[in-house]
Amino acid sequence: MACSIKNIYRSKFMKKLSVYFLVLIAVASSCRKDDDHLFNESPDQRLSKQLNAYQEQLSGAPYGWKMILKPAGGGAYGFYLKFNDANRVEMVSDFDSASAVTLKESSYRLKALQQPSIIFDTYSYIHVLSDPDGTVNGGTDGVGKQSDFEFYFNDSTGIDTIKLTGRVNGSKALLVKATQQEAEAYSGGTFNVNLIYNALGKILQYFKQLTVGGESYDLNLDPNTRTIIITWVDDQGNVNTFTTSFYFSLAGIEFSDPFMAGSTIVTGFYNPVWSGVTQTITGNVGDGNTATIKGIIKPQVLDVDAPRRWWQTMVDEGSFWYTYTGFHVDGVDDAYGLQGIENFVALGFWPQFGTSGNITYDLAGYLMNENGQLSLSFGTAFDAPTFTADGRIRFGTYLGDLGDIPDDAIDPYVNTALKLMETSGFYLVQINDDQYDMVNAANARAWISWRRPQ
Amino acid sequence: MKNVIIGFLCVTILTGLMSCEKEKFNPSGAEDIVDLGGGTWAEGSIDKWISDSLTTPYNISAKYKWDAFEDIGDISYTIVPPKEEYIVPILSAIRKTWIAPYTTLGTPEFFNKISPKIIYMIGSPAYEQSGAIKLGVAEGGKKIILLAINYTKVKGMQGYNVADSFWIKQMFLTIQHEFGHILHQNILYPVDFKNLNPSLITSNWQDYTDEEALRDGFITAYSMNTVDDDFVEMISHLLVNGNEWFEQMLASIPEGVSDRGTTRDQAVTRLRTKKSIIVNYYKQAWNIDFAQLQTKVRMAVDGLLY
Numbered sequence: 001m002a003c004s005i006k007n008i009y010r011s012k013f014m015k016k017l018s019v020y021f022l023v024l025i026a027v028a029s030s031c032r033k034d035d036d037h038l039f040n041e042s043p044d045q046r047l048s049k050q051l052n053a054y055q056e057q058l059s060g061a062p063y064g065w066k067m068i069l070k071p072a073g074g075g076a077y078g079f080y081l082k083f084n085d086a087n088r089v090e091m092v093s094d095f096d097s098a099s100a101v102t103l104k105e106s107s108y109r110l111k112a113l114q115q116p117s118i119i120f121d122t123y124s125y126i127h128v129l130s131d132p133d134g135t136v137n138g139g140t141d142g143v144g145k146q147s148d149f150e151f152y153f154n155d156s157t158g159i160d161t162i163k164l165t166g167r168v169n170g171s172k173a174l175l176v177k178a179t180q181q182e183a184e185a186y187s188g189g190t191f192n193v194n195l196i197y198n199a200l201g202k203i204l205q206y207f208k209q210l211t212v213g214g215e216s217y218d219l220n221l222d223p224n225t226r227t228i229i230i231t232w233v234d235d236q237g238n239v240n241t242f243t244t245s246f247y248f249s250l251a252g253i254e255f256s257d258p259f260m261a262g263s264t265i266v267t268g269f270y271n272p273v274w275s276g277v278t279q280t281i282t283g284n285v286g287d288g289n290t291a292t293i294k295g296i297i298k299p300q301v302l303d304v305d306a307p308r309r310w311w312q313t314m315v316d317e318g319s320f321w322y323t324y325t326g327f328h329v330d331g332v333d334d335a336y337g338l339q340g341i342e343n344f345v346a347l348g349f350w351p352q353f354g355t356s357g358n359i360t361y362d363l364a365g366y367l368m369n370e371n372g373q374l375s376l377s378f379g380t381a382f383d384a385p386t387f388t389a390d391g392r393i394r395f396g397t398y399l400g401d402l403g404d405i406p407d408d409a410i411d412p413y414v415n416t417a418l419k420l421m422e423t424s425g426f427y428l429v430q431i432n433d434d435q436y437d438m439v440n441a442a443n444a445r446a447w448i449s450w451r452r453p454q
Numbered sequence: 455m456k457n458v459i460i461g462f463l464c465v466t467i468l469t470g471l472m473s474c475e476k477e478k479f480n481p482s483g484a485e486d487i488v489d490l491g492g493g494t495w496a497e498g499s500i501d502k503w504i505s506d507s508l509t510t511p512y513n514i515s516a517k518y519k520w521d522a523f524e525d526i527g528d529i530s531y532t533i534v535p536p537k538e539e540y541i542v543p544i545l546s547a548i549r550k551t552w553i554a555p556y557t558t559l560g561t562p563e564f565f566n567k568i569s570p571k572i573i574y575m576i577g578s579p580a581y582e583q584s585g586a587i588k589l590g591v592a593e594g595g596k597k598i599i600l601l602a603i604n605y606t607k608v609k610g611m612q613g614y615n616v617a618d619s620f621w622i623k624q625m626f627l628t629i630q631h632e633f634g635h636i637l638h639q640n641i642l643y644p645v646d647f648k649n650l651n652p653s654l655i656t657s658n659w660q661d662y663t664d665e666e667a668l669r670d671g672f673i674t675a676y677s678m679n680t681v682d683d684d685f686v687e688m689i690s691h692l693l694v695n696g697n698e699w700f701e702q703m704l705a706s707i708p709e710g711v712s713d714r715g716t717t718r719d720q721a722v723t724r725l726r727t728k729k730s731i732i733v734n735y736y737k738q739a740w741n742i743d744f745a746q747l748q749t750k751v752r753m754a755v756d757g758l759l760y
Binding site for chain 1: 494495496498518519520521522531532533534535536537538577578579580581604
């Protein structure tokens with residue numbers, strides 16, 4: 001059979017082939033032990049060396065470090081840190097006026113996680129931003145400001161700067177060596193984060209105008225989100241917007257990204273001085289250039305669709321906007337004293353809350369703590385609002401009160417309702433997806449920051 | 455030809471083998487492994503207090519520095535480490551209300567043998583998706599994780615007021631609860647306890663309020679989760695809240711029949727039976743006088759709160 005002959009021939013050939021293979025394998029497998037390492041030292045030795053180098057760099061800086069931390073959740077925060085070589089660090093932070101002047105000691109350590117890392121391992125001002133309790137940092141319950149306290153050292157690190165990336169949320173931090181002068185100022189309790197707020201507080205209007213090099217810009221500075229929004233109309237009539245986070249330094253506020261005002265580079269706003277005569281703040285914006293900030297009633301750029309968008313959002317979501325403090329009026333937060341009402345939690349606004357006799361009404365409702373339960377206790381009902389072509393919302397006519405208004409709530413309640421019914425209405429300024437500021441159009445001296453429930 | 459090939463092959467293999475000079479294992483390189491044996495840091499006064507007051511006498515270590523590899527059940531929780539100024543006051547409170555009563559009425563050997571070996575402290579609570587917050591976690595008998603340390607103040611700490619006692623009381627309850635589990639995992643409670651109310655045990659205990667649970671003869675709603683939890687919830691509440699409180703709870707049960715068909719008398723009898731089984735269990739299994747233990751824990755708790 002022709003077929004079997006072929007098979008015999010093939011099997012002989014295969015046998016020979018397999019022998020050659022065996023020889024090949026035997027030769028190949030005879031091992032060489034003189035491995036050529038790419039590096040002279042083992043990975044662990046190199047890692048250990050690297051960690052020691054970072055340790056020496058951190059604790060070796062005689063005047064400590066300035067740090068800018070940008071949480072993944074947004075904003076920017078300024079710190080001063082002084083490390084020693086025994087796992088202790090002292091710091092101040094620009095989080096509030098107390099943390100800026102109170103040097104606090106906590107613990108840190110360097111550790112090899114997947115990369116050389118620094119862990120701030122007991123509570124410090126850095127953790128304030130990561131705290132899951134929203135009342136601690138103004139963030140969201142459960143995640144806080146989405147910041148970090150465990151960081152990788154980035155590869156691009158230089159001698160006088162260190163770059164870090166958060167391990168969990170990916171927040172960014174930049175450390176820069178401080179000078180002796182800076183060290184003395186930060187540790188000596190002279191870091192004043194209220195400097196700019198005090199000056200801005202003298203301006204009663206919500207809308208502020210920044211003037212640099214003869215040009216004027218609308219300026220919006222939100223302390224809670226640490227965001228600055230600058231808007232203006234250019235020569236061609238186009239609307240421009242510039243957004244940056246900001247933090248505090250010894251001199252004033254620093255923009256995370258510089259703003260180009262014509263040919264002037266604005267890196268921040270320093271040494272603010274208030275003049276009661278001209279009702280303006282004068283300051284320096286970097287490189288010796290001066291600028292002024294003053295209050296205005298109407299900005300040059302208005303988001304004319306914002307009122308309807310604000311209103312419609314909660315119609316679509318079947319939800320409400322809320323504020324803990326109600327109206328800010330003439331420089332006073334919670335001017336009508338909502339927080340003074342017993343068991344008051346928040347004021348909410350429900351567009352199209354309900355229907356009564358064929359009229360669909362909006363409700364400004366009071367959320368109260370009733371035996372541990374959040375409940376909508378009472379509120380003011382308004383007719384449907386009107387939206388003007390120049391970007392104002394005018395709340396509809398007063399329809400009536402819902403629920404029983406407690407005695408101690410009557411004054412705050414009536415004052416709030418009267419303000420809402422101002423016929424000139426309100427502008428709305430969108431800060432982000434979750435926040436709109438509602439500013440009275442008559443004089444821009446009353447406003448509410450509305451937030452979205454989480 | 456075949457033989458030549460085989461011979462050649464043998465020689466090749468032999469050379470191959472001979473060239474494999476084995477390297478001797480040299481463990482000296484292991485010294486370079488970073489963080490081998492855990493993280494290290496310069497010891498401070500807190501570390502010394504823990505070593506002197508917990509580790510040396512009771513073989514318990516307390517971890518307060520952040521460790522990314524500790525697991526509290528779900529890595530997606532955002533949690534932060536504790537404030538240093540809270541560590542010693544809280545551990546000292548734990549020593550007074552839990553370790554001291556047990557070691558004076560039982561033997562130190564008994565306590566050191568079965569006590570959990572690690573207390574891990576977290577500054578914040580863990581926020582659940584549901585909006586609930588988690589305050590404690592126990593892993594078998596080995597480790598107790600205490601959360602919300604940064605809220606847990608005791609008398610004498612800056613800014614303490616009696617309203618803060620909620621947090622520290624929760625912590626005392628957590629510890630006594632977990633230690634109760636360890637006790638019955640070593641020596642099981644009498645079968646009588648299991649037969650008291652088997653049909654009322656439910657994993658849907660969250661659907662009931664504490665008041666509803668009480669009407670069915672449970673000291674808390676969580677007691678209905680399992681018979682084991684019923685046993686240790688009774689222990690922790692009897693120890694931390696005391697007898698007077700227990701009697702008040704019994705007196706507060708309203709007349710009538712609960713939704714699940716328990717009368718007032720049945721509920722009271724059931725709770726009293728549970729208590730007496732626990733008292734006997736402590737005597738027989740561990741030779742501890744439960745009433746004395748209760749007094750000692752209560753005195754320590756009162757001293758720290760009021």
